[in-house]
Amino acid sequence: MKPLVVIGFLGSTLDAGKFGPTRWNKWRPSVAIAMHEDLRVDRFVLIHGKQHYRLADQVAADIASVSPETEVDQRLLGFDDPWEFEEVYGKLLDFARDYPFDPDKEDYLIHITTGTHVLQICLFLLTEARFLPGRLLQTQPAKKMDGNFPGRLSTIDLDLSRYDSLASRFAVQMAEGSSFLKSGIETKNKAFNALIDEIEQVGGRSKAPILLTGPTGAGKSRLARRIFELKKLKHQVSGSFVEVNCATLRGDSAMSALFGHTKGAFTGAASERAGLLRTADKGMLFLDEIGELGADEQAMILRAIEEKR
Structure with missing residues (x-):
């Protein structure tokens, strides 16, 4: 069997306990993982914040006491706000990219019981995307606590x-x-x-x-509409299907038709016009014969679509 590595956050609430013998009367998920007789953990990567050094040291020592064969690798990963998705995901992504993963030689379990909900979501996303090449690990206390009973655990393979x-x-x-x-x-x-x-x-x-x-x-227009209808069935779009024959668009009228204009923007602009791009908002815009547009017009459309995404 390959060595097993568990990666998880220190639970500032769930893993906490009084610094004394009574802490063993409480189910602490990070420590409990190492107490399972049928789960040999060779290395536990314990991630913690700046303010939890003392608790991390205590949990690391307790893991060592119940499972001497488990190496505890304490990793500092501080967050200004552990509920801020962009910050949490970014720092976890950096951690995942820097960590020397070797799936051919080690197996990995990603513990998602501890940490804020944002941390748990980010761990899930990074595991699903294979930045963290392992299975998810869930733990929970036993229905009836009995001393040091480690509770229950289950793994989820996202493949x-x-x-x-x-x-x-x-x-x-x-x-x-x-x-x-x-x-x-x-x-x-x-x-x-x-x-x-x-x-x-x-x-x-x-x-x-x-x-x-x-x-x-060849049926491009019909196929485009079927793609739209399929997306609508899957709740990916809620707007309209807007079809534009680009071969009929020329010069200023092309930009006006696509992007709209305000009243009086040019001669003949008697009223405001929303434009086809806005009309297709939340729906699908099918640009038939887009090759008939000039390179500048194509670039403007692509930029507008990219900005909307």
């Missing part, structure tokens, strides 16, 4: 392919999405089916812009 029932459900949903994009018309054309499956993965799960290419009459 959903390992869960047969979930994998089957995702496969069914993907097949339903692909069938929806085909308007229910099945085909044995492997290239077409592969294309639709790829569009289902990107169009049905991402907010990134999509470029559809093909000759006139």
Whole structure:
């Protein structure tokens, strides 16, 4: 078996106890992990803030007393505000990038019972993104405490392919999405089916812009609308589907149609106009024949879309 490493935050409340023998009467999650007879922890990376040095030392000593084979690696990671998502995620990401992970030689458990809810969320996100290459570890006290009884623990592997029932459900949903994009018309054309499956993965799960290419009459407009309808079924959009034939846009009128204008902005601007980009807000904007626009107009549109994202 590979050595097991647990990474977790010091719980300033849950791990705290009076500095005396009575502290053993309380379930303390970080210490309890090392008390499980069927879980050999070779190294415990105990992350703590600046104000908790003394508690961290006590917890580290208690872990050593109940599990002498466990090396405790105390890591200082201070936060100005442990409830501020951007700060917490950024510092945890830096920690994950700097830590010498070696999944081929070690197994990792990411303890998410202690710390603020923001810390727990960030640990989940970083584990799901594989910046922390391990499984999640949840712990809880036993229903009836009995002295030093360590409570219960469970692990969660975020690789959903390992869960047969979930994998089957995702496969069914993907097949339903692909069938929806085909308007229910099945085909044995492997290239077409592969294309639709790829569009289902990107169009049905991402907010990134999509470029559809093909000759006139290939069905790009129809496919774009089906992608919109699929996104709407998945609650990814709530606005309208706005289709623009860029071949009909020229010069100032193009920018006016796309970005809108105020009354009197130019000759003929008798009233304010919202613009198609604003009309498509929270929905989908399909720019048909976008290649007919000039490079400057294309760049402006892409910048506007990027800023909106």
